Amino acid sequence: MPSPRKPTIVLLAAPETSASVLYGLYDVLLSAGAVYPDMVNGAPGDELLDIKIVSADGKPFHCIGNIPVEPHSPVGDVTTPDAVVICDMYTSIYDVPKGRYPREIAWLKKMHADGALLSSVCSGSLLLAESGLLNGHEATAHWAYRDMFQRHFPEITFRNESVLCLAAETDRIVTAGGVSAWHDLTVYLIARFCGYKTAIETAKVFLISGHSEGQSPYSVMTRPMESNDGPISECQFWIADNYATTKPVEKMVQRSGLNSRTFSRRFRAATGFTPIEYVQALRVEEAKQMLETDQHNSDDVGSAVGYDDPASFRRVFKRGTGMSPAAYRKKFQRISQIANVEN
Known part of the structure; x- marks a missing residue:
């Protein structure tokens, strides 16, 4: 058979x-x-x-x-x-x-x-x-x-x-x-x-x-493709150094010289993000690096990247990474510890 x-x-x-x-x-x-x-x-x-x-x-x-x-x-x-x-x-x-x-x-x-x-x-x-x-x-x-x-x-x-x-x-x-x-x-x-x-x-x-x-937890905000939209591109450069400022989207709109609706539409077309999503992604990226490399508590990390309300920071961070700040630190500091042992 x-x-x-x-x-x-x-x-x-x-x-x-x-x-x-x-x-x-x-x-x-x-x-x-x-x-x-x-x-x-x-x-x-x-x-x-x-x-x-x-x-x-x-x-x-x-x-x-x-x-x-x-x-x-x-x-x-x-x-x-x-x-x-x-x-x-x-x-x-x-x-x-x-x-x-x-x-x-x-x-x-x-x-x-x-x-x-x-x-x-x-x-x-x-x-x-x-x-x-x-x-x-x-x-x-x-x-x-x-x-x-x-x-x-x-x-x-x-x-x-x-x-x-x-x-x-x-x-x-x-x-x-x-x-x-x-x-x-x-x-x-x-x-x-x-x-x-x-x-x-x-x-x-x-x-x-x-x-x-x-x-x-592993994803990183990739560098956006080059935009031919001058006002939006200028705002991207500015927010990269000023993501922790208060009312960041409002300030970008003012810098662009566009009305709010036009700015939002053109920003999304150029980056794939809404303005607030973009700001949040930048803040989460910076927070991730701080959690990976130092021992500041999560509330201090949140404040450093623009969130005075710890609950808001934890909510945005978990939405972006799928983990709480504490769980993220534990995960990636373990990798750091393994690397240090090997070195």
Whole structure:
């Protein structure tokens, strides 16, 4: 009697892919069902998934870090996968990769039409965005691509706080955040195709605990794209040094020479933020750096960045990071302590 067909998961890679993502995914997914019994009972089990690496043309190449990759086949030779994972495809936050992957995108659209689950890691979601398959859906990628999504893919609701976005799961699309979010995606895929028990066992073997706090604690306010709007650009430079001032939005409006409504509209068009969101983001960024590097209490930190009311500071900080100031300090000072031990 022939063995039952294993679910096939295909990893789509390119020269812009990180080796840690590609080979991490490959190792963990391939181990599902096999490694845990070996670690616990001394006898390996059966591999439960069929894992393939593909690229546009199937030819060997070197990915980021000059690491060699030998795909199993070109995309055109794969017709019936159960799932596709688009590995990260690094691009600058200012360099929209439209038109860079036409063969891969055409294949992804066909795979989705034929019933495959499509998933992505980090910047891999840009291929899904360009394909149009994410239009009308929520999605995530690395938090640094928030501005790119808002400017160039307005039909998509970008969830920069999410590590694993399942909002489009019913349409067979799942997106994961920054590069290490492949951990969360891998556990999800193993649970989906092999069952919850196997997913937990695999996570135990590889010490995968997930990112339960989301991406928000790690995100940084990226430098906005250059604006051709002179008054708005001047206000951005001014507020960068004066974010702690009282009534900051009112003062920016006055400096711009515009009426309040026009200023707000043009500011959002230029930055992707409302004026008050922009000020709050600057204040939270400065507060994060203070909490990471010194021992001032959170009320003093809040006051230093412009919040005389401690409750208001804690509310804004938690909205921006997903954590209280005290929890944020504990998390990142632990990293600092590890770094000091290593040094």
